Amino acid sequence: MGAENLEKILAALVLFFFLVVGPAAGEGRATTWAIKPYRALLIVDRWSDPTSMLVDHEKDDFQPVAALLKAWSVPFDILRLDQQHLDNTYLLGRSGGTRYGVLIWVADSPSYTEQNLGSVAEAVEGGASLLVARSRFLDPTLEKLLGLKFKAPYTATEPLRVTGPHFITRELASHSMDPLDTAWDFGTRLWVDPRGAKILIAQTTHPTLTLNSPGAETAAIWLGVKNLAELRDSPYWRELFFRSLVWSLGYLVRPNVDYAGRVEVEIDDWGTSDKGYLSYWKYQEPDEKSIRENLIAPLEKRGAVVAANVITGYVDRKTKRIVSPWTQRFTDAFGVEQDYASTQRGLKAAVEAGVLEIQSHGWTHMQPDLESPPGPWWTADLEGEASAGGWYTEFGDLVRGTESPAIVQLFRLKRSLQCLQEDFGQRPLELRPGGGAWSKSQLNNTGRVAAQAGFGLYHAEPDFYYYLDRDLVLDMTGVSPHFTTSFDRLDALDAQMSRPHPDGPAMMVFHDRDVALQPDFVNRLWARLSPAYRTISANEYVGYLHARITSSTTGTTGDWQLTFDGEEPYGLYFDQHPSSWRVSLSDPFLEKLKAAPGLAVSVDGRTTTRLKATDLLHDLTIDLPAGPGPHVWKLTPVR
Numbered sequence: 212m213g214a215e216n217l218e219k220i221l222a223a224l225v226l227f228f229f230l231v232v233g234p235a236a237g238e239g240r241a242t243t244w245a246i247k248p249y250r251a252l253l254i255v256d257r258w259s260d261p262t263s264m265l266v267d268h269e270k271d272d273f274q275p276v277a278a279l280l281k282a283w284s285v286p287f288d289i290l291r292l293d294q295q296h297l298d299n300t301y302l303l304g305r306s307g308g309t310r311y312g313v314l315i316w317v318a319d320s321p322s323y324t325e326q327n328l329g330s331v332a333e334a335v336e337g338g339a340s341l342l343v344a345r346s347r348f349l350d351p352t353l354e355k356l357l358g359l360k361f362k363a364p365y366t367a368t369e370p371l372r373v374t375g376p377h378f379i380t381r382e383l384a385s386h387s388m389d390p391l392d393t394a395w396d397f398g399t400r401l402w403v404d405p406r407g408a409k410i411l412i413a414q415t416t417h418p419t420l421t422l423n424s425p426g427a428e429t430a431a432i433w434l435g436v437k438n439l440a441e442l443r444d445s446p447y448w449r450e451l452f453f454r455s456l457v458w459s460l461g462y463l464v465r466p467n468v469d470y471a472g473r474v475e476v477e478i479d480d481w482g483t484s485d486k487g488y489l490s491y492w493k494y495q496e497p498d499e500k501s502i503r504e505n506l507i508a509p510l511e512k513r514g515a516v517v518a519a520n521v522i523t524g525y526v527d528r529k530t531k532r533i534v535s536p537w538t539q540r541f542t543d544a545f546g547v548e549q550d551y552a553s554t555q556r557g558l559k560a561a562v563e564a565g566v567l568e569i570q571s572h573g574w575t576h577m578q579p580d581l582e583s584p585p586g587p588w589w590t591a592d593l594e595g596e597a598s599a600g601g602w603y604t605e606f607g608d609l610v611r612g613t614e615s616p617a618i619v620q621l622f623r624l625k626r627s628l629q630c631l632q633e634d635f636g637q638r639p640l641e642l643r644p645g646g647g648a649w650s651k652s653q654l655n656n657t658g659r660v661a662a663q664a665g666f667g668l669y670h671a672e673p674d675f676y677y678y679l680d681r682d683l684v685l686d687m688t689g690v691s692p693h694f695t696t697s698f699d700r701l702d703a704l705d706a707q708m709s710r711p712h713p714d715g716p717a718m719m720v721f722h723d724r725d726v727a728l729q730p731d732f733v734n735r736l737w738a739r740l741s742p743a744y745r746t747i748s749a750n751e752y753v754g755y756l757h758a759r760i761t762s763s764t765t766g767t768t769g770d771w772q773l774t775f776d777g778e779e780p781y782g783l784y785f786d787q788h789p790s791s792w793r794v795s796l797s798d799p800f801l802e803k804l805k806a807a808p809g810l811a812v813s814v815d816g817r818t819t820t821r822l823k824a825t826d827l828l829h830d831l832t833i834d835l836p837a838g839p840g841p842h843v844w845k846l847t848p849v850r
Contacts, residue, residue: 244803245428246771247312247338247460249762250286252302253277256318257293265659268688273317275443276344278687280315281678282714283465284760284792285456292318292326299330302339309337313459316343316353317439328352335425340459344434344442344452347401356431358408358423365402368393369415371447377411378798379422379432379454388447398437408433412451420451422458430459443689446711461800462762464773466755467791467832470691473716473747474708474740476515477643477670480722481558482522482536482551483576485603487543488593494727495547502557505726509733510566516748519558520572520643523630524623525551526581531589533575537634544593559635568748569637571666573605574623574630576645579615580608604646606657614650617660624664638780640667641749643720647672658684667753667781670718678756680781691715696736697722698729704739716747750784757781758790768848773833776841786839794831801829807848814844821849 259270266289268274273289280287288311290301304310314334328350335341335356343353347361354360370390373380383389393414402417408431412420419435432455434448441448457463480486486494497505510517525536537555542548561567578601581588591597601609606620624642631639642661649657649671658669662679669677669684674693678685694707696719708717725732754777761774775792777785796804804810805824812820814835835842 244764244769244771244800245338246762246764247340247428248310249460249462249464249760249773250288250311251280251313251315251456251460252311253280253287253289253315254297254318255289255291256320258289258291260653261294262653263289263291263294264662264682265653265656265684266686268686271686272439274686275440275689276315276317277685278690279443279449279452279714281685281687281756282690283453283456283463284755284758285460285463285465286760287315292320292323296326297323297330298327299333302330302334303337307337309334309339311339312461313340313342313456316341316346316348319346321349323350332356335429335431338426338428340429341425341431342434342455342459343432345401345436345439346433348433354406356423356425357421357433358406358431359418359421359433360404360406362402362404364399365417366397366399367414367417368396371412371414371419373412374410377422379420379451379458380411382450382454383447386446386450388450391447400437401435403433403435432459440689443714449713457795458797461797463795464760464762464792464833465795466758467793468747468755470715470747471711471713472741472743472745474744475691475716475718475747475749475752476517477520477570477641477718477720477749478517478723478726479520479572479643479645479720480522480576480724481519481554481572482525483572483645484526484528484536485576486724487541487545487547487549488528489598489603490545490593491598492724493543493545493547494724496549496551496554497557497723497726498550498553499557499560500553501726501730502554502561505730506557506733507561507564507566509737510561511564513737515737515746516566516568516751517746518568518570518641518749519561520570520645521558521631521635522572522574522576522645523627523634524575526575526577528589535630535634555634562635562637568750569631569635569639570641570643570749571624571627571631571639572643572645574627576603576605578602578604578608578610579619579623583611585610600646601648604644604648606644607648607650609646609648614652614655615657617650617655620650620655620657620660621664624661624666628664638783640753640781640783641670642666642668643670656684658686665780667757668749676718680757680778687715691718693718693720695720698725698732698735701735701739704736708740708744716752717744748784751788754782754784754790758785765845766847770848771846773844774841775835775844782840785835785837787837789837790835792833792835794833796827796829796831801827804846809849811847811849812845813847815842 255273266274372390408421408423410418421433423431442452524533527534536551539551588602606615658677661669662684666679676687691712692710757777759776763772765772810822833844
């Protein structure tokens with residue numbers, strides 16, 4: 212066969228492949244997507260806790276960012292430059308790919324000569340985005356990635372204005388936040404010089420939000436906030452931070468819960484002994500009849516669920532022992548009939564009715580040491596020393612002016628968990644220590660001890676609450692408003708509920724005393740609440756905060772898969788209830804999804820719906836069934 216004939220045959224084969232084989236093969240080939248890891252690395256200068264477990268809003272300036280990431284269900288790790296050497300050990304996996312979808316840089320040191328910032332460039336090259344906030348980024352590598360150069364601090368009061376349309380700034384105008392008035396704001400800001408970055412927002416000649424694109428699939432964003440708390444507290448900067456995260460990751464998965472219209476309600480002091488002998492806190496513990504009529508009925512009417520913060524260690528002055536409250540039936544010092552067994556029956560009925568969760572108020576609501584000076588409390592005069600408020604706190608020793616040792620607290624928390632399980636068949640996930648006192652040092656921190664005991668949420672007075680797991684005790688201050696109300700203070704409710712809280716529920720506390728002294732209190736309370744408010748139970752909130760979300764591509768078609776799981780016991784609520792999630796998509800990622808001819812949506816292996824490109828919007832809803840995880844949501848490109 213001649214060379215000329217061979218060339219003709221090869222040309223014919225090539226033409227046959229493109230005209231026949233190629234289209235046929237393409238019909239079965241689905242679109243594939245490059246999915247960033249759904250995890251952030253928060254890079255900070257320093258962390259006050261040497262053991263890297265406790266994040267405190269009074270000591271750690273990165274707390275607002277960590278709290279928002281947790282509220283938005285963005286998985287994250289913290290890298291502290293005061294103890295760790297930044298290199299690719301942290302940033303890259305064993306295969307060389309990035310471990311994180313976004314690096315959130317909030318460090319602001321004058322030099323990073325002891326850190327390997329080249330590893331940041333490697334991670335960005337591997338697909339990670341970079342989001343920098345309140346930082347001068349004083350390093351050539353960071354400058355190159357951001358396309359910026361820090362110039363100097365400055366002060367100005369001109370408005371902040373969007374320079375042009377972009378996904379990150381798109382919603383500001385609809386919320387009447389563009390331009391942003393900064394009159395009388397004389398705070399110090401950071402002046403940067405663009406070296407390739409696009410200016411999205413400016414204050415006259417000063418850029419305040421910039422975007423660079425180091426790679427086709429990566430972003431480098433700089434947010435010129437005065438302090439990190441603005442990202443949480445300013446609706447303007449919170450919106451920009453959230454949308455910057457969506458742009459950086461391509462997507463963001465958060466609870467499909469309208470927290471702005473949710474309230475978590477707790478009722479303190481069930482089972483305590485003091486109401487039978489303290490003149491300033493005397494009342495009849497609500498019995499079964501009262502609970503059914505004055506708690507269960509009004510809550511059922513409104514479809515509400517609340518928490519009962521329960522004590523299971525009754526401090527008995529007669530026997531000088533800690534006994535069960537639920538065996539107590541007597542006429543107290545004020546001639547009031549007390550029947551705690553009836554109270555227990557009422558609480559159990561409320562749990563059965565689905566309007567009440569049992570949570571921990573500690574074990575006794577009293578000092579662990581009732582015998583040392585100025586005690587013994589057992590025999591002290593109830594008109595004198597024995598009435599002093601310090602005796603009625605359990606996790607901080609106000610009587611002696613010291614903290615409660617961690618081992619003492621842990622014993623009492625374990626007893627509380629054990630007894631609540633025995634008495635109600637319930638596993639509490641939240642701790643609210645009685646009396647308002649608690650220990651705050653690094654060694655004795657009550658939140659840390661509660662995490663060790665296995666609680667998932669810690670709610671302390673006056674306005675603290677902490678996310679808890681085995682590795683992290685995260686101060687969530689600033690995300691939700693906290694307050695205590697009562698039958699004689701309802702006039703303050705409107706002001707207490709007025710603070711916006713888009714990222715967490717309002718947290719309201721009252722006492723069993725309110726139901727005892729004013730039987731229609733629950734009805735009066737709900738009459739004062741806006742009809743738009745719904746309750747979220749403590750266990751449901753804990754379940755959302757502790758959900759573990761991972762993202763991956765699977766199969767030959769490159770399916771996008773989100774896996775929802777949770778570590779026990781934090782996910783107990785979703786063992787019996789469904790959950791709902793909201794996925795926000797960036798413009799580029801949305802366009803990639805729309806490029807597929809069709810999409811099949813499945814949950815736990817069962818196809819639930821098929822979508823066309825025109826069905827896709829910037830937000831998707833994922834509804835997961837009740838039952839222990841993991842639950843798998845999958846998006847498959849199909850023809």
